[in-house]
Amino acid sequence: MNNSSINLSKRLEAVKNTVLPCDVSLDIGCDHGYVSIALVKEKVAKKVICLDINEGPLQAAQRNVFEWGVSDRIELRLSDGFEKVKAEDKADSVIIAGMGGRLTASILEGGKDIVGSLSQLVLEPQSEIEVVRAKIRELGFHIEREQFLTERGKFYFIIDARPGKEKETADEEFYDKYSKYLIKTKDTGYKEYVLKNIEKFEGYQRSIKDAGNGDLMGKIGELKKVIDLYDK
Ligand SMILES: C[S@@+](CC[C@H](N)C(=O)[O-])C[C@H]1O[C@@H](n2cnc3c(N)ncnc32)[C@H](O)[C@@H]1O
Structure with missing residues (x-):
């Protein structure tokens, strides 16, 4: 397994491809850990801290990390959101994928001190995307890019948020619901x-x-x- 490349679903491949090259990335709700493993194997991130609130997923991630031979570059922590992330970790980015929009937004809110020091948020909420887009603005970030994709009849939104607030307009709530980025870039899908x-x-x-x-x-x-x- 060590030399082959990890086979990700279209959704997870898009999440992974959104992460900018960095020293340390956080993967909150890592579950299997596949995105993190691919990130360090492909040298996009020098190190990833994988966090999950449940023991089961974390143990599965640990097995996968070992099998893929990347234990030296991935740290695993049992944590509710950002709870076990410290400023000393010097994280550059966070990935929060595959969770509901409300949970994603509350994780960001709960970790806002760390979030404020990050240079990228990679978010793939599976419902109530408008709650996440509003939280991004509230935390002083903006959507740099957004990708819409479909896989096996399901549709996904992958958000690349960066620090710095955009000038707000009267239509922000409408755009939180329907995506300013996808409309402005005339995304065909x-x-x-x-x-x-x-x-x-x-x-x-x-x-x-x-x-x-x-x-x-x-x-x-x-x-x-x-x-x-x-x-x-
Ligand atoms: C549906 S899985 C998504 C896994 C992976 N990120 C993906 O996109 O395929 C959601 C994971 O988030 C974890 N989770 C749920 N709430 C969490 C929280 N507050 N903090 C950390 N992990 C959480 C769950 O235990 C589960 O492993």
């Missing part, structure tokens, strides 16, 4: 996803008795605004 959602919600609207359902109409209106913004 995301446009297709939005168009499919409009079709899906219009189908719901046709099939329900209360065709004037306010929530549904509001949602369709917002999605159509996203498409209008693409065409501007």
